[in-house]
Amino acid sequence: MTQSTRRIGVPEITARKGGQPIVSLTAYTTPVARLIDAHADLILVGDSVGMVLYGMPTTLPVTLEMMIAHGQAVMRGTRRACVMVDLPFGSYQESPELAFRAAARVLAETGASAVKLEGGVEMADTIRFLVTRGVPVCGHIGLMPQSVQVAGGFRATGRKLDEAEKLRADARAVDEAGAFAMVLEGVVEPLAAEITGLVATPTIGIGASPHCDGQVLVSDDVFGLFADFTPRFVKRYAELGQQIEAAAEAYAADVRARRFPGPEHCFGVVKPG
Numbered sequence: 151m152t153q154s155t156r157r158i159g160v161p162e163i164t165a166r167k168g169g170q171p172i173v174s175l176t177a178y179t180t181p182v183a184r185l186i187d188a189h190a191d192l193i194l195v196g197d198s199v200g201m202v203l204y205g206m207p208t209t210l211p212v213t214l215e216m217m218i219a220h221g222q223a224v225m226r227g228t229r230r231a232c233v234m235v236d237l238p239f240g241s242y243q244e245s246p247e248l249a250f251r252a253a254a255r256v257l258a259e260t261g262a263s264a265v266k267l268e269g270g271v272e273m274a275d276t277i278r279f280l281v282t283r284g285v286p287v288c289g290h291i292g293l294m295p296q297s298v299q300v301a302g303g304f305r306a307t308g309r310k311l312d313e314a315e316k317l318r319a320d321a322r323a324v325d326e327a328g329a330f331a332m333v334l335e336g337v338v339e340p341l342a343a344e345i346t347g348l349v350a351t352p353t354i355g356i357g358a359s360p361h362c363d364g365q366v367l368v369s370d371d372v373f374g375l376f377a378d379f380t381p382r383f384v385k386r387y388a389e390l391g392q393q394i395e396a397a398a399e400a401y402a403a404d405v406r407a408r409r410f411p412g413p414e415h416c417f418g419v420v421k422p423g
């Protein structure tokens with residue numbers, strides 16, 4: 151049977167502003183990408199890959215090479231969802247020109263549709279530089295994990311008046327720079343709602359209330375595969391980590407008791423009769 155499902159395009163994501171919520175999840179590997187392709191509108195190859203798959207304490211050591219390799223893996227496992235790739239720390243902050251070079255490599259070498267980068271007012275010129283040269287950009291403001299050393303931790307933001315003013319300015323700047331969407335991470339509910347009403351581009355929340363135009367979560371959090379910490383904004387829809395541990399325990403017990411492998415797993419068994 152011929153499958154002619156066209157991949158969701160970047161303009162279709164932007165067109166969801168104020169309409170049907172955008173469903174987004176991260177993926178880093180081909181098998182997980184295959185499992186979620188039919189259910190997610192937008193798949194993010196997040197730099198959270200460093201913490202989730204590599205055990206790094208922050209996202210800071212993640213390289214452009216890692217993002218490209220995982221972007222390629224996710225593209226191989228998808229045909230319907232729109233795929234975007236995080237630009238990692240150090241690959242875009244220095245100048246719009248360096249950001250373009252990194253983003254162009256991502257789009258050319260992975261086939262993904264867009265990139266995401268962290269920063270508001272400070273990154274607006276870079277976002278405009280990329281978008282006007284053919285690179286769709288998703289913004290990311292609020293809790294910015296690549297700024298963890300400046301912030302002194304992974305902290306929700308927008309409670310204080312100065313924080314709220316900065317976030318409004320960031321959202322406006324990213325919107326006016328031409329981002330096709332923006333992630334709001336760890337933003338207090340009333341401010342996330344206000345910003346969503348303020349900007350023309352869709353907001354995709356993570357820890358930013360149901361008032362956003364979409365939601366994103368780290369897939370390993372959703373599947374119960376990540377055990378190091380559970381942010382308040384995570385809802386676990388499965389406990390696959392527990393199932394994996396139980397499977398490993400059962401396998402070990404079978405091998406030790408010589409219950410595995412059984413005859414059905416062996417070659418050249420002499421059948422009776």
Ligand SMILES: Nc1nc(=O)c2c([nH]1)NC[C@@H]1CN(c3ccc(C(=O)N[C@@H](CCC(=O)O)C(=O)O)cc3)CN21
Nearest residue numbers: 198201202209295304305306368371376379381382383
């Ligand atoms: N598995 C995973 N899930 C994520 O959502 C995620 C990553 N990794 N890595 C990259 C960033 C880091 N993120 C994080 C990490 C920790 C907290 C956290 O501990 N939050 C606390 C305190 C919030 C506060 O003090 O304001 C919480 O209770 O949610 C939040 C977001 C979100 N991202």
Ligand SMILES: CC(C)C(=O)C(=O)O
Nearest residue numbers: 176196197198333356
């Ligand atoms: C949590 C999302 C928004 C992200 O940036 C990531 O997974 O890297």
Ligand SMILES: [Mg+2]
Nearest residue numbers: 196197198236
């Ligand atoms: Mg990220």
